[in-house]
Amino acid sequence: MARITVTVDGVTYSDDVEPRLLLVHYLRERLGKTGTPIGCDTSNCGACTVQMDGASVKSCSVLAVQADGADITTIQGLAQDGEWHPLQRAFHEQHALQCGYCTPGMIMAAVDLLRTNPHPTEQEIREGLEGNLCRCTGYENIVRAVKSAAETGVTS
Amino acid sequence: MTAETAAPAAEFGRSRLRKEDARLITGQTNWTDNITLPGLVHMAFVRSPFAHARITSVDVSAARAMPGVIAAFSGVDFPEQGSLPCAWPVTPDIVMPPHPPMATEEVRYVGEAVAVVVARDRYAAADAVEAVQVEYEPLPPVLDMRTALDESSPKVHPQGNKCFEWVFGNGDIDAAFRDAPVVLERNYRQQRLIPSAMEPRAVVAAWVADEVTLWSATQIPHVLRFALAAFFAIPEQNIRVIAPDVGGGFGSKLQVTAEEVLAVLVAKRVGRPVKWTESRSEGNLTVHHGRDQWQRIRVAADHDGRLRGLSVDLLANMGAYLMLVTPGVPLLGAFMFNSIYKMDAYSFRCTGIFTTEVPTDAYRGAGRPEATFGIERTMDELASELGMDPMELRRRNWIKHEEFPFTTIAGLTYDSGNYEAATARAVELFGYHDLRAEQERRRASGDPVQLGIGISTFTEMCGLAPSRVLGSLSYGAGGWESASVRMLPTGKVEVVTGSSAHGQGHETAWSQIVAEKLGVPFEDIRVLHGDTQVSPKGMDTYGSRSLTVGGVALNGACDKVIAKAKVIASGMLEAPPEEIEFAHGVFSARGGSGKTSTIQEIALATFAAHNLPDGVEPSLDSEATYDPDNFSFPHGTHLCATEVDTETGEVSIRSYVAVDDVGRAVNPLIVEGQVHGGLAQGIAQALFEEAVYDDDGNLLTTTLADYLIPSAADLPSYITDRTETPATTNPLGVKGVGEAGTIASTPAVVNAILDAVRHLGVRDIPMPCTPERVWRAVQAARESGGAR
Numbered sequence: 001m002a003r004i005t006v007t008v009d010g011v012t013y014s015d016d017v018e019p020r021l022l023l024v025h026y027l028r029e030r031l032g033k034t035g036t037p038i039g040c041d042t043s044n045c046g047a048c049t050v051q052m053d054g055a056s057v058k059s060c061s062v063l064a065v066q067a068d069g070a071d072i073t074t075i076q077g078l079a080q081d082g083e084w085h086p087l088q089r090a091f092h093e094q095h096a097l098q099c100g101y102c103t104p105g106m107i108m109a110a111v112d113l114l115r116t117n118p119h120p121t122e123q124e125i126r127e128g129l130e131g132n133l134c135r136c137t138g139y140e141n142i143v144r145a146v147k148s149a150a151e152t153g154v155t156s
Numbered sequence: 157m158t159a160e161t162a163a164p165a166a167e168f169g170r171s172r173l174r175k176e177d178a179r180l181i182t183g184q185t186n187w188t189d190n191i192t193l194p195g196l197v198h199m200a201f202v203r204s205p206f207a208h209a210r211i212t213s214v215d216v217s218a219a220r221a222m223p224g225v226i227a228a229f230s231g232v233d234f235p236e237q238g239s240l241p242c243a244w245p246v247t248p249d250i251v252m253p254p255h256p257p258m259a260t261e262e263v264r265y266v267g268e269a270v271a272v273v274v275a276r277d278r279y280a281a282a283d284a285v286e287a288v289q290v291e292y293e294p295l296p297p298v299l300d301m302r303t304a305l306d307e308s309s310p311k312v313h314p315q316g317n318k319c320f321e322w323v324f325g326n327g328d329i330d331a332a333f334r335d336a337p338v339v340l341e342r343n344y345r346q347q348r349l350i351p352s353a354m355e356p357r358a359v360v361a362a363w364v365a366d367e368v369t370l371w372s373a374t375q376i377p378h379v380l381r382f383a384l385a386a387f388f389a390i391p392e393q394n395i396r397v398i399a400p401d402v403g404g405g406f407g408s409k410l411q412v413t414a415e416e417v418l419a420v421l422v423a424k425r426v427g428r429p430v431k432w433t434e435s436r437s438e439g440n441l442t443v444h445h446g447r448d449q450w451q452r453i454r455v456a457a458d459h460d461g462r463l464r465g466l467s468v469d470l471l472a473n474m475g476a477y478l479m480l481v482t483p484g485v486p487l488l489g490a491f492m493f494n495s496i497y498k499m500d501a502y503s504f505r506c507t508g509i510f511t512t513e514v515p516t517d518a519y520r521g522a523g524r525p526e527a528t529f530g531i532e533r534t535m536d537e538l539a540s541e542l543g544m545d546p547m548e549l550r551r552r553n554w555i556k557h558e559e560f561p562f563t564t565i566a567g568l569t570y571d572s573g574n575y576e577a578a579t580a581r582a583v584e585l586f587g588y589h590d591l592r593a594e595q596e597r598r599r600a601s602g603d604p605v606q607l608g609i610g611i612s613t614f615t616e617m618c619g620l621a622p623s624r625v626l627g628s629l630s631y632g633a634g635g636w637e638s639a640s641v642r643m644l645p646t647g648k649v650e651v652v653t654g655s656s657a658h659g660q661g662h663e664t665a666w667s668q669i670v671a672e673k674l675g676v677p678f679e680d681i682r683v684l685h686g687d688t689q690v691s692p693k694g695m696d697t698y699g700s701r702s703l704t705v706g707g708v709a710l711n712g713a714c715d716k717v718i719a720k721a722k723v724i725a726s727g728m729l730e731a732p733p734e735e736i737e738f739a740h741g742v743f744s745a746r747g748g749s750g751k752t753s754t755i756q757e758i759a760l761a762t763f764a765a766h767n768l769p770d771g772v773e774p775s776l777d778s779e780a781t782y783d784p785d786n787f788s789f790p791h792g793t794h795l796c797a798t799e800v801d802t803e804t805g806e807v808s809i810r811s812y813v814a815v816d817d818v819g820r821a822v823n824p825l826i827v828e829g830q831v832h833g834g835l836a837q838g839i840a841q842a843l844f845e846e847a848v849y850d851d852d853g854n855l856l857t858t859t860l861a862d863y864l865i866p867s868a869a870d871l872p873s874y875i876t877d878r879t880e881t882p883a884t885t886n887p888l889g890v891k892g893v894g895e896a897g898t899i900a901s902t903p904a905v906v907n908a909i910l911d912a913v914r915h916l917g918v919r920d921i922p923m924p925c926t927p928e929r930v931w932r933a934v935q936a937a938r939e940s941g942g943a944r
């Protein structure tokens with residue numbers, strides 16, 4: 001067991017964890033942050049993407065102990081004061097989700113994409129989201145959503 | 157149609173943003189894997205590493221002794237486990253081998269469950285799996301359908317490797333081929349696919365006394381409940397099945413699985429709620445796969461391209477066992493190879509074959525993509541043989557819009573369609589003639605990157621289905637759907653649907669139907685589904701049936717609410733019921749007092765029940781069940797332009813135009829989304845995906861690193877449009893849309909690739925058309941003398 005202190009969606013937690021515990025399982029099963037789902041076991045799908053210290057990571061490929069001292073934002077902490085993040089709004093308005101399973105990871109990855117490249121081309125969006133798989137939408141509306149969020153300007 | 161259905165379509169045809177999204181984009185979802193219950197324990201399975209082997213011993217004692225382990229069982233510990241059901245015995249002499257949820261004597265595919273451990277958490281369960289000792293005596297695998305029926309082939313089951321043979325036909329096929337000026341034969345491979353819903357399967361089972369609740373990431377809570385009762389002897393009234401938020405299905409969750417049944421049995425045995433969530437690699441090994449056919453197609457035509465006859469001979473891989481609808485899937489294609497074309501004769505034969513691979517079953521399109529691929533590829537080949545433009549060949553053979561309703565050679569009656577209109581629109585959006593001219597130039601100049609144009613003028617049968625037809629095809633259940641409407645006292649509405657959504661947007665579309673019909677605000681409607689206690693009756697979601705069957709049932713339930721409300725309104729408005737009119741949520745007396753009453757006022761008055769007319773029950777609630785008279789036949793024209801690098805084999809889609817006709821669209825935004833997603837899966841079959849087994853029967857594509865479902869970077873942007881030819885077989889005029897994109901796009905892409913390199917002498921490229929395969933095909937053609 002190792003002691004970790006992690007801030008998740010603005011709340012700080014201190015917990016003893018097994019060294020092999022994955023961050024995503026820590027979030028889901030210890031903290032009840034079930035908004036972040038798991039889609040694979042090889043770090044290919046991106047469903048589990050969260051922000052860790054301001055950059056997106058696949059939380060299935062990070063051990064909970066590696067998150068010691070980190071500040072993590074999940075999809076559940078993205079809205080501010082009840083206001084959806086511009087990317088959440090854009091995903092809704094552009095019908096960029098169907099089953100919604102990929103959506104938390106897709107949105108978190110898109111947040112990072114627009115942070116590093118606020119005005120991406122369509123190709124840059126497609127390549128920037130390459131690590132996030134969606135089986136429902138064919139990506140067309142996801143690309144549209146990211147484009148429209150970029151156009152309206154994402155601040156956070 | 158009644159007067160009230162003729163009201164102006166304010167909600168119909170409106171691109172409403174989805175109600176479902178609020179929880180999905182904020183992480184407030186209720187996936188099955190999220191569920192926790194007091195005392196919940198985790199199951200994990202020990203699975204066969206052999207494609208085919210005799211089990212000589214299973215020893216779970218070491219696992220049982222590990223810390224945190226509650227129990228461990230092998231198949232023999234569950235004499236009550238029975239056999240997983242197959243609901244579609246397609247022929248009287250079909251071979252239906254027993255299929256125990258956990259193997260006890262023999263394993264027949266890699267991944268088949270042989271033991272289960274139960275532990276306090278998923279990590280402890282995974283550790284315990286390692287401690288189970290299983291001894292096997294390997295047996296030879298059976299992996300190639302084409303040799304599986306040979307005398308010398310090893311046998312998957314004692315009864316042999318042939319599951320069934322199903323034949324069908326119409327017209328004099330011998331006459332059609334006899335003396336036909338053009339006869340062409342082609343053989344195609346429909347590779348094995350893994351449906352790959354993004355949410356892995358997950359199950360939670362909990363018993364309280366003699367009642368069991370099963371939460372499952374399933375498309376079919378109602379069918380599952382029935383199956384548990386009918387095949388596993390649990391009294392139906394004691395079973396509740398809940399499909400919470402479900403992260404995609406595409407047919408893969410249209411199943412009664414070993415893990416669901418075992419969760420129920422194990423939870424009972426250990427006296428605690430149990431949960432099981434598969435990993436992706438476990439899922440790829442065990443979720444049913446799709447497609448997997450060899451197709452031999454022969455076509456006879458006149459010199460002018462008129463089709464005389466079509467003969468189809470399929471080998472269909474069942475895998476190791478028959479699951480819920482395994483044998484029926486290829487037969488759904490039987491009625492579709494003739495597609496939109498007229499011909500004199502048709503014959504179809506399908507042989508179902510057992511192999512030591514994961515069972516196959518429904519995957520988006522189920523039978524119709526295979527058929528559409530077969531015919532659309534063949535039309536292109538025939539056009540090339542005749543030296544005719546492939547669009548012109550299709551035009552000469554398709555059913556003209558004025559010929560509807562049209563009974564096809566396969567015996568289906570297509571109610572409506574307009575292939576000319578959809579094609580004209582697609583040709584225009586695509587710039588067909590300019591692209592043909594460019595192709596000509598690039599061929600002439602010997603451009604190393606060649607341009608190809610692929611056509612797919614498709615239709616499909618969906619909206620499963622008329623119960624009578626299903627019965628005549630030996631299917632074990634009906635095809636109706638149920639809906640009910642509850643008028644709440646404050647004028648809000650609860651809708652209960654038997655259709656079980658998993659990403660399709662029912663909550664939004666169903667609200668639109670009710671808002672349109674009852675004139676209540678869209679926001680005032682809540683749609684409930686996916687829990688057999690809330691929605692006790694239903695046939696669930698698959699086969700693009702939700703709107704065409706479930707939506708129409710809801711339309712009927714609304715009509716009943718209006719009829720009941722009219723009687724009550726007549727009392728309130730002091731006019732006879734036949735003089736009461738209803739429009740946009742308001743009842744009024746024709747020509748009379750000028751008094752009106754809203755449906756909300758009537759809801760409240762019904763609740764209070766102070767002044768109801770004599771003999772009128774104090775309820776506006778209603779239930780309706782709809783059984784369609786016919787299938788739904790959406791159609792469309794898809795055009796794909798590919799650039800094929802003849803030096804590297806690389807294929808890129810330059811443009812893709814999809815013009816679909818799905819009848820009236822309740823919500824065009826959702827329709828477009830369904831088309832996009834369908835296109836991606838169909839394109840993926842053409843270019844990327846294939847489940848691969850090695851010579852020992854090990855699945856090599858167990859992860860998303862090996863089984864390549866495309867990312868955003870792998871796919872093009874699509875141009876989509878619709879023509880609207882309403883269905884005449886249902887009062888909403890709607891047709892199914894869930895599978896159309898998948899059905900249409902695979903042949904469009906492959907035809908485009910072939911069209912780019914056919915002049916080099918390439919006749920076929922097996923799917924997925926990877927750069928290596930394309931390059932090899934071009935090389936082989938060049939070496940054997942190139943262009944014809």
Ligand code: FES
Pocket residue numbers: 037038039040041042043044045046047048049058059060061
């Ligand atoms: S669950 Fe983390 S990448 Fe798939």
Ligand code: FES
Pocket residue numbers: 096097098099100101102103133134135136137354403404659
């Ligand atoms: S919306 Fe279903 S996987 Fe993306």
